[in-house]
Amino acid sequence: MLKFLIATAVLMMFASMWEVVQFFLFVLSFVFFLKCSHDFFLCGLGYMMGMDYLSFALILLSIRVVGLMICSSQKIKKNEYFSGGFLLVNLFLLICLLLTFSVMNYLFFYISFESSLIPTLILILGWGYQPERVQAGLYMLFYTLFASLPLLICIFMLYNAGGSLIIGMSYKIMELNFESMLWYVSSMFASLVKLPMYLFHIWLPKAHVEAPVAGSMILAGVLLKLGGYGIIRILPLFSFVNKSFVWLWVSLGIVGGVLVSLMCLREVDIKSLIAYSSVAHMGMVLGGLMTSSWWGMTGSLVVMVGHGLCSSGLFCLANMVYERIGTRSMLIGKGLLSFMPSMGFWWFLLSIGNMGAPPTLNFAGEVQILCSLIGWSKITMIGLGMLLFLSASYTIYMYSISQHGLFYSLLFSCSPGKIREFLILLLHRLPLNILIVKISALTFMP
Incomplete structure (x- = not known):
């Protein structure tokens, strides 16, 4: 390294x-x-x-x-x-x-x-x-x-108790009492924020x-x-304590994802909409991680990588539009297909990637997270169904509002796209489709 x-x-x-x-x-x-x-x-x-x-x-x-x-x-x-x-x-x-x-x-x-x-x-x-x-x-x-300071104190506590801070060899808390729960929440809080x-x-x-x-x-x-x-990295230290709190983090991740998805449906700022969609996706990742199952861990990793590429590409596209029309509002920047038809194709590809349509990494990861959460509790099917439906809804809303409608009347002409921009979008999209063929490269499979 x-x-x-x-x-x-x-x-x-x-x-x-x-x-x-x-x-x-x-x-x-x-x-x-x-x-x-x-x-x-x-x-x-x-x-x-x-x-x-x-x-x-x-x-x-x-x-x-x-x-x-x-x-x-x-x-x-x-x-x-x-x-x-x-x-x-x-x-x-x-x-x-x-x-x-x-x-x-x-x-x-x-x-x-x-x-x-x-x-x-x-x-x-x-x-x-x-x-x-x-x-x-x-x-x-x-x-x-503010959220990270308790983690530092917890690291010193682990060193005092076990004498080692090497990942995989540190002291593991195997008791369920008020002190262990306090250390658990304080150490996890930094990552959760x-x-x-x-x-x-x-x-x-x-x-x-x-x-x-x-x-x-x-x-x-x-x-x-x-x-x-x-x-x-931190969860194995508190695996015994975490069993008592899985319901809290899973419910918070799924319910929070549903509520944030509803907020996305009323957003008019395109960068704000993409940012809130990240919170919704990370809510599903949180649920998958907290189950501590193989499916949940690997699915969360795949979703994180897929979301990293897809969301980065959407922000890049939003910036390309902002540089041309000078606004991020979808109420003003409508009808992009009229004067940027080539970009409409990339908007479509990255949008379906954001909603987790096959064949993308997001789809493979979400299937694994669904298996882990439904295996943990079948009640989660209700929240996950709403989350996936609303995820598709706000993505289609973003695509349809930005691409269709009457275009910005003060904009007489603009560049429909440059080679550099298409290359950047291709480099964002290509791994989303190629890596699903060899999904074991991103998971713990031998």
Whole structure:
């Protein structure tokens, strides 16, 4: 793993050369993908770092999304709006993500987990759109920091009790009392807010709406997956205690997803709608993770990867429309098929991916989560049915409102699409269809 970290750090020396950074990030993702051929549970061990299938999938997603978000931010390079600093911030964020997904020590995991907040905050404050970006950045910072401090105390408690913080060798709590429940809730809370869990999701739409396209893509593509990754790593320490709380997290995830889906049906800001849809998808992921079953874990991982690519592509599309018509409102930006017919095809492909239609990764992951949740309790069929129906409803609503109707009368002409934009959308969509053929590459299957 150290060689990939060093390669990313070396790229920071070429921050003034935009094309070089783009090219080598995609080369890095290709070289990393070649490491998928191992048959070991852990590989690349050394310097307190290692990688299993879970880490492999999320590191590959991180490198790919960072490369795509730099390609999508050509306007910063064109306007020479601190383009060198922009590349430095993105590469520093990638290093934080690589460390988060590869370290084998809980304390180092916490440090890198929280370090990713700094470059994300700089992206929102430095390259955001509206004056409200300061408020959005502070919301994100204080929500996540407030929730993460109990996790740090819990890590010290585990070290005091077991003498080790190595992942897989740490002290496991096997008693059900008030103290163990307190440590369980405080340690899980950091990941649940980062996911984000319903009731603690207010920071996410604000951060998405005020962030630049790169900030939105990395938030939806990778940073939400930090919460799911944290749950998978921390849950084995509290597996005995977690059995008493599964009903709470599953019901909160499903009911919260249904309520957020209803909110999506009344949204008119297209970026806000895509951001709220992320909360609905992560509610299903939360339910699958908390069942602690094989189907739930692997299905949640597949949904996280599929959602990371699909949601990032939708934010990229929304930005392409915003750069042409100057608004994110679907009431004004209607009839896009009239003057951007080529983009309508990509809107359709990414929309059906967002609703989990086959053959996409989202569909494969949702089927696995459905199996795990229905196997845990058949009552969840009611909530899951409503969640999947509303997910399709707001996606069709977004597609039909934006593509059909009377187009913006003040817009006389615009570019229907550039080669660079189509290439970015293709690189978002292609893995969604190709990886479902070899789904074992993203799961724990040998």
